[in-house]
Amino acid sequence: ETGVTQTPRHLVMGMTNKKSLKCEQHLGHNAMYWYKQSAKKPLELMFVYNFKEQTENNSVPSRFSPECPNSSHLFLHLHTLQPEDSALYLCASSQEGSSGANVLTFGAGSRLTVL
Amino acid sequence: EDKVVQSPLSLVVHEGDTVTLNCSYEVTNFRSLLWYKQEKKAPTFLFMLTSSGIEKKSGRLSSILDKKELFSILNITATQTGDSAVYLCAVCMDSNYQLIWGAGTKLIIKP
Numbered sequence: 180e181t182g183v184t185q186t187p188r189h190l191v192m193g194m195t196n197k198k199s200l201k202c203e204q205h206l207g208h209n210a211m212y213w214y215k216q217s218a219k220k221p222l223e224l225m226f227v228y229n230f231k232e233q234t235e236n237n238s239v240p241s242r243f244s245p246e247c248p249n250s251s252h253l254f255l256h257l258h259t260l261q262p263e264d265s266a267l268y269l270c271a272s273s274q275e276g277s278s279g280a281n282v283l284t285f286g287a288g289s290r291l292t293v294l
Numbered sequence: 295e296d297k298v299v300q301s302p303l304s305l306v307v308h309e310g311d312t313v314t315l316n317c318s319y320e321v322t323n324f325r326s327l328l329w330y331k332q333e334k335k336a337p338t339f340l341f342m343l344t345s346s347g348i349e350k351k352s353g354r355l356s357s358i359l360d361k362k363e364l365f366s367i368l369n370i371t372a373t374q375t376g377d378s379a380v381y382l383c384a385v386c387m388d389s390n391y392q393l394i395w396g397a398g399t400k401l402i403i404k405p
Contacts, residue, residue, distance in 0.1 A: 221395040
């Protein structure tokens with residue numbers, strides 16, 4: 180275990196469903212991230228939260244809606260997704276500014292399939 | 295445009311071989327370069343490199359950075375089947391601490 184826990188590990192949903200991905204970190208970090216990982220492509224940063232405030236939104240479609248109720252929990256709410264949204268969604272956390280670099284600790288990911 | 299390019303995209307070798315993975319980058323303000331290993335789960339941190347020519351080493355893995363030629367290599371000696379994974383490279387930007395990722399190198403070690 181890395182200290183970052185993601186649930187569910189696998190999710191299959193139809194295009195009209197509403198579902199949520201959950202991430203929890205037990206490391207006392209001050210920043211949390213959502214990444215999308217598709218085959219043979221670089222990790223795509225979706226959202227960044229620092230001290231619960233959203234600091235990055237990389238032009239992500241509105242069908243993805245993040246929520247960060249506190250510095251330990253992060254959600255990604257999914258609504259009317261498209262098949263091309265099928266991917267591995269990785270949550271990560273870090274202590275920004277502590278070591279001169281942004282060393283992320285990742286969760287195991289949520290494998291999403293949109294039918 | 296900032297970018298990180300890893301090569302090769304995939305590599306198959308036999309157990310016991312030595313492999314070298316490459317990561318080149320073009321970024322406007324470099325802070326550090328990081329290597330991660332990803333098996334069928336969370337990417338796990340391997341190395342962070344900030345200075346040219348200083349080798350970081352952990353067991354059979356080692357890495358070095360060349361800030362003049364803008365690349366890093368990750369070496370794995372005496373490979374084992376457990377080294378099979380995707381190896382990810384990322385550059386940390388000086389301006390905002392955000393990471394630019396490469397597409398990864400998929401390494402397969404055959405017994």
